[in-house]
Amino acid sequence: MSISRVILLVVGLNLVITVGGGVFVYLYLNAMPAAVSLAELGDVKPAQRDISEYAFYPVEKIVLNLPGEDREHYFVLDLALQVDKNEQAGLFKQLEPLVRHSVIASLSSLPLGELKAMRINEVQQRLNAELARDFTAKGMQIPFSGVLVSKWLAQ
Numbered sequence: 001m002s003i004s005r006v007i008l009l010v011v012g013l014n015l016v017i018t019v020g021g022g023v024f025v026y027l028y029l030n031a032m033p034a035a036v037s038l039a040e041l042g043d044v045k046p047a048q049r050d051i052s053e054y055a056f057y058p059v060e061k062i063v064l065n066l067p068g069e070d071r072e073h074y075f076v077l078d079l080a081l082q083v084d085k086n087e088q089a090g091l092f093k094q095l096e097p098l099v100r101h102s103v104i105a106s107l108s109s110l111p112l113g114e115l116k117a118m119r120i121n122e123v124q125q126r127l128n129a130e131l132a133r134d135f136t137a138k139g140m141q142i143p144f145s146g147v148l149v150s151k152w153l154a155q
Contacts, residue, residue: 053084053085054085055083055085056080056082057080057081057092057144058078058150059078059079059081059096059099059100059103060079061078062076062078062100062103063076063077064076064104065108066111066112066115067111067112068111068112073154073155074154074155075115075154076153076155077107077152077153078149079099079103079127079147079149079150080147080150081099081144082146082147082148083144084145091143095143098135102127105130106126106130107126107127112154115154116154120152123149123152124147124148128146128147
């Protein structure tokens with residue numbers, strides 16, 4: 001095979017790969033807006049509630065002492081308990097120590113690297129599950145509908 005045919009073959013192959021890659025990227029990017037969520041399909045219809053029906057009770061400055069590789073680290077967490085507007089604020093002041101205890105017990109055993117690698121929604125799910133378990137174990141009804149992380153600080 002002569003040198004000119006080899007060069008022509010390499011250029012042709014390069015052209016085919018480039019055009020194929022361009023077509024793939026074009027089709028891939030155009031397919032993204034066609035994705036439909038479950039809510040749009042009508043299978044899942046989230047309950048619509050007015051924001052004025054909710055209140056948020058803050059649980060501020062939960063400080064965790066976490067084990068590290070070479071030293072201990074501190075982690076500060078602020079939470080907000082999502083509650084119905086009709087609930088009494090005094091009730092949550094009484095429950096704050098139980099919430100703090102559950103959060104500290106759930107997260108303080110984790111190494112700092114593992115906790116920092118967790119996403120906020122993973123932490124919220126873990127805290128919701130832990131709080132539900134602790135309240136149920138004490139025979140208490142859970143007076144809030146969710147836990148929101150409002151501050152996330154690691155040192």
